């Protein structure tokens with residue numbers, strides 16, 4: 001094991017480290033004071049620039065805050081001395097060889113670094129170096145803090161004298177500080193892991209911006225943490241490029257986003273948008289409806305993209321082929337002369353535009369100019385000398401505008417989707433050979449609403465509208481998108497996310513064993529194809545940080561039934577006694593749950609009571625009757641309110657120090673099929689950091705007991 005050093009007496013190395021901490025803090029204060037005192041009156045020509053600059057300075061001042069309880073640095077690297085590097089007179093021997101690694105860069109008055117940002121290239125060996133590959137590091141020191149006080153450190157000698165006997169130095173050992181960090185009781189939102197990012201995680205965090213990375217990871221292997229740290233890293237390494245393109249974090253629901261929302265600000269990144277797929281595509285649309293599972297399945301299927309493409313395309317009326325489209329051709333009057341573009345030529349123009357695969361809207365914008373060009377050709381043939389201005393004027397004449405309206409009418413994406421879902425004939429025409437009659441029937445509305453405003457749109461409808469919108473006008477691409485709990489997205493949702501990073505890249509995080517939607521991802525290659533990133537690399541994380549060994553082994557019994565191809569996760573913490581399974585009589589069940597909650601609350605940290613949705617009201621009543629206050633997911637836990645009652649459907653991505661799981665069989669039964677039910681159970685069994693208590697009156701599912 002790496003050597004751990006407890007607090008020591010005066011003028012110990014710990015004191016020297018504390019002194020460095022104190023002077024780094026003072027330097028940070030000075031940096032902040034300098035930013036606050038910046039006078040911009042001389043450098044800005046107008047008030048708009050002044051406002052922009054002022055808000056940037058405000059952000060910088062905020063980012064320079066020395067947060068109480070957040071250690072300014074958490075590690076130190078001593079690099080090997082260069083071969084011929086004898087220290088000059090008066091020069092400290094460690095000059096240029098010792099780096100303190102922290103959340104942000106801090107420099108002294110002379111501009112020399114006192115703390116190096118964890119994202120800087122110099123910091124990388126802190127996460128990756130090992131005895132086998134020391135990367136120039138002689139000593140790696142990790143610091144332990146208690147309430148903002150530096151109280152301990154842990155050394156690993158990776159090369160040079162003493163490296164043989166001191167510590168394992170593999171860079172993989174779950175040192176005491178890592179264990180302590182994981183087991184530090186949780187209240188409040190998710191924390192960053194910047195001090196203890198592991199080598200396999202760091203590889204993902206620092207992967208190049210250009211490529212999309214997909215991470216398959218068992219519960220608690222740090223996917224969410226890795227995704228968030230990756231955003232922070234990319235913003236550091238490619239700040240300007242990403243400031244232009246933008247970054248986005250997508251999570252499964254609002255309560256999850258509230259749980260993770262503090263991580264990036266704690267890493268100094270205050271401006272990253274975090275949203276759900278539903279919110280991303282809604283764009284002002286009110287979502288009030290819900291689909292039957294059968295309808296949702298069809299609406300989420302990638303084949304709907306082809307149906308929509310045909311539906312949008314059906315708006316175009318080709319002159320000469322479709323009745324009513326500029327049947328007389330177009331006649332433009334200029335002064336005393338009339339110029340006519342005949343139907344067959346209009347038809348050619350339209351067919352050519354259709355063949356070019358442009359967005360519907362772009363082609364519609366190009367059409368008036370094409371017709372005007374045909375008029376110009378005639379003018380030239382008649383000896384006139386028209387110029388660009390004439391062409392523009394012709395394109396704007398009422399005759400051309402009227403023709404465009406008939407040939408290429410504007411498409412309203414929501415109205416188009418409503419028509420598809422309410423007009424059986426139109427749907428049949430667009431879905432021919434793509435959807436079966438049964439599938440068409442599944443998505444047709446029984447009672448179509450009067451209009452777009454009256455429609456009760458479902459989340460899947462909003463995705464269809466988003467696809468239609470993109471067929472009309474290209475969706476803008478962001479620089480980078482992190483997609484968490486990706487296994488639950490439908491192919492159509494992947495497409496919606498994919499077009500938001502079509503010229504950028506993505507980090508896709510998920511676990512096939514935790515897929516609980518009807519369309520859940522069966523394999524990453526297919527999902528990445530829908531995302532438009534088939535070339536993405538898939539990495540696997542199996543080393544679990546959250547869940548104690550005994551608990552993950554129990555939950556992993558479900559794997560053969562829910563995701564046979566996946567390797568079970570290991571745990572970095574054995575913690576015997578972390579799992580308790582209590583069989584009780586039905587009439588004692590609520591009392592047993594309340595008792596388990598009380599026991600858990602007697603310890604430190606957060607407590608989650610997870611139960612099937614329809615068991616929640618009875619359990620809430622039992623907790624109330626027992627005088628145990630409780631929160632809902634998304635409400636922030638605090639020292640005074642540590643118990644959250646979590647419907648199983650919202651447990652994904654969350655974690656609690658202690659979990660009480662009520663009636664596993666009810667959790668399974670609440671889902672439409674057994675595999676989804678067992679997957680939901682797997683999610684709920686893997687939320688605990690320190691202990692899991694299962695309380696049941698019914699028989700446990702066979703897949704869990706094996707008998």
Ligand SMILES: Nc1ncnc2c1ncn2[C@@H]1O[C@H](COP(=O)(O)OP(=O)(O)OP(=O)(O)O)[C@@H](O)[C@H]1O
Pocket residue numbers: 178181182191192193196197198201217218219220221222223224225226511545546652653654655686
């Ligand atoms: N390197 C690490 N150091 C300290 N804690 C870590 C590390 N990696 C992960 N953790 C902790 O383990 C817990 C699980 O991490 P996270 O939620 O990111 O996992 P996940 O793979 O997204 O899990 P799930 O699949 O259940 O959503 C978190 O509390 C996280 O802070």
